[in-house]
Amino acid sequence: MLPIVASGAIVRNYVMLQPHSLLWHYLWVAPCVILAFLALLMWRRGLHREFPAFFSYAIVEPVGVGLLYVLDVSPVSPTIYWRSSFSFLVVEAFIKLVVIGEVFTHLLRRYPSLGRIAKVTISSVGIILVFTATTIAAYANPTHFWLISATRILGRSVSVVQCGLILFLFLFASHFHLSWARSVFGIAFGFGISACVFLAHWALMADWLLGQKSYLLDFFNMAAYHVCVLIWSYYLLVPQKSATTSAVSLPENSLAIWNRELERLLQQ
C-alpha cells in the first residue's frame, strides 16, 4: 500500500494530466503569450524586417491558438471548434512553409555558388514529400466524424512535408559545411523539433491509436512546443557571446604540397 503522501502525489499528477487541468491551461496559453511577447520584442529591435515570415508566424500563431483556446473553454458546438481548427491548420501550414523558405534564403544568402543546386534540390525534395504525404493521406482511417479525421489527416500530411523539408535543410547545410547565423539556426532548430514532435503526434492521432486517452499526447505536444518557443526566444533575443576570433591561416605544409602539384601542372 502506498503512503498517504505518495498516493496524494500520484493523484495530484493524475489530475494535472487531465484536460482542463491547471497544467493543461498553462501549456496551451503560456507559449502563445511568450510568442506574442517575442513578436513585440522583434518589432522593437527591428528583427521583423530581417525575418518578416517568422514575425508573421509569431503574430498569427498566438492569435489562432488563442482563438482555439477560447472556443475550447467556451460552450460552443464541437463542429465550430473543429472547423476553426481545420481552417487554422491550413493557414498555419502555409505560414510555416514560408518561414522554412525564409530560413533557406537566409542560409544561402552568403553562398551564391550553391543557389542553383539548392533551388533544384529543395524543389525536388518538396515534390517527393508532397507525393509521399498525399500517398500517406490516401491510407488514412476516416471515422464517422469526418471533420476530426480531416483535421488529423491534414495535420499528419503537413507535418510530413515540414519535417522532411527541415531535415533536408539541416543535411544540406551539414554536407556543404555552411555556417548558420545564430538567429537563423534558432528558428530552424525550433521548427525542426516542433515538426518532428507534431509528426509523431499527428501520426498517432490520425490513426486513433490512443482512443479516449489521446489527450495525453496533447500534453506532450504542448510541452514540446513550449520548449520550441523558448528556443526561438533564446536565439533571437539573447545576444551571441563575442568570441575572440583569431585570424585563421592555412598551414604552410599544405600550401607547399598544392603549390608543387600546380607547378608540375604548369610545366606540362
Place this chain on the structure above:
Amino acid sequence: MNLAIVLVVAAVVALGIMLRLAITRSLQAKRTAGLTAAIHPIDVEAFRNLINPAEDDYLRRRLPAKQFRVVRRERLRAMATYVHMVGRNAAVLASLGQSALAGGDPRVAAAAQQLVNDALLLRRNAAVALARIYLALAWPSSGFAAMRVVDGYEQLSGTAMLLGRLQNPAVPIRLSALL
C-alpha cells in the same frame, strides 16, 4: 497502425539527426583552429592519369572484355577514393574560408569569399562525380568524365594559396616566384 509506427520512428530518427547536427555545429565552431590538420594532400597528377579516357580506351583495346571490366572497376574504386578525399578537403577549406571571413582586412575577406565559393562548387561537383562513379561501377563499360572535378580542384588550390598569401605574406609561396 503500421503506418503510424513508421511515421513515429521516422520522426524520432529525424529529431535525432537534427539534434546530432546541432551538437556537431556547436562543436565545430570551437574547433576551427584544428581544421587545417584535416586537409589531406592529393596527388592531382595521379588522379588525372586515373581519369584519362585515353588510358581507358587503351585498356579496352588490349584486354579481354571480362578482364577489362575487373580492371575498370578497380580504377573506378580508386577514383572514388580520390574524389571522396577532394570533397572532404573542399569541406575543410570551406570551413576555413568561413572562419577567415570574420577578419577585418577586406582583401582577406574577398579571398576568403572566393575560397568558400570555389570550395562549395567543388564539393557539389565531387558529390555529383561520386554518384556517377558509383553508377559507372554498375556498368563499367560506360564512358565517364570527371575532368570538372580536377579543374575545380586546381582552381580551389589557387584560391587557397591566394588566401594564405594574403593572411601570411611572410610565408614564401613558390608559385608567386614562378609567376
